[in-house]
């Protein structure tokens with residue numbers, strides 16, 4: 213097997229030289245302030261070896277990557293009933309699109325587009341006050357990462373709350389179809405806050421280990437979800453994790469991955485490694501530009517694509 217440490221350092225070095233780094237998300241004002249020069253990478257292999265480089269210890273806003281964790285919680289709570297609320301097909305549309313939602317009667321295409329993630333948040337919120345549910349989400353992430361210092365960046369949450377007209381519209385639309393159990397305000401408030409969780413690449417790579425190892429965190433030995441559930445979450449990450457850029461991501465990287473507009477990507481090489489990359493500049497589909505390039509190089513050099521060498 214190629215030397216992971218060496219490959220990760222090479223990639224961190226190569227990424228430093230890139231001129232065209234994409235554009236930092238500006239529709240959430242607080243995210244627009246992040247320096248596009250940041251690049252971080254952390255990879256944790258099956259045996260626990262961790263290779264990291266660049267700005268791997270600087271916390272960033274995980275944004276939509278949090279949808280992987282809320283989906284895990286929602287499946288734990290509702291099981292297969294979740295699929296009456298949200299579909300499992302790629303949308304072929306931008307992450308914040310509203311068009312399909314009307315045509316498909318308020319059942320969002322998948323849990324990773326915003327409408328779908330808002331429906332998932334509604335499911336986990338039922339029976340809880342928003343504050344206690346947020347506590348549950350944060351506890352889950354901290355436990356998966358083995359790190360109690362992980363926090364919610366309140367500035368980012370408030371910044372999105374002030375400007376999140378489209379997500380509020382999506383939630384109202386869902387409500388109009390009778391597809392939200394809780395008040396719109398509580399659902400979007402919880403959604404904005406879980407998107408505002410801040411993590412470093414190192415923390416995120418560790419948190420994703422259960423997806424790489426059949427639902428089990430090999431660090432603690434705990435089963436977080438069943439092997440079947442982990443496999444299914446990975447399938448959704450592969451087909452829907454990059455919105456209308458999911459096909460391109462599968463074509464180039466060949467790994468299940470979930471991106472966020474903060475510029476992070478969590479990727480899973482099943483049986484091999486959990487990987488987090490971060491570079492705030494985005495491509496046209498709202499996915500990290502350099503993050504994708506770095507993952508393409510990593511998968512190629514480590515021969516980790518799920519589709520073969």
Ligand code: GLN
Nearest residue numbers: 275276307326407472473
């Ligand atoms: N909080 C962001 C939003 O709802 C998440 C989007 C993303 O990361 N793609 O717009």
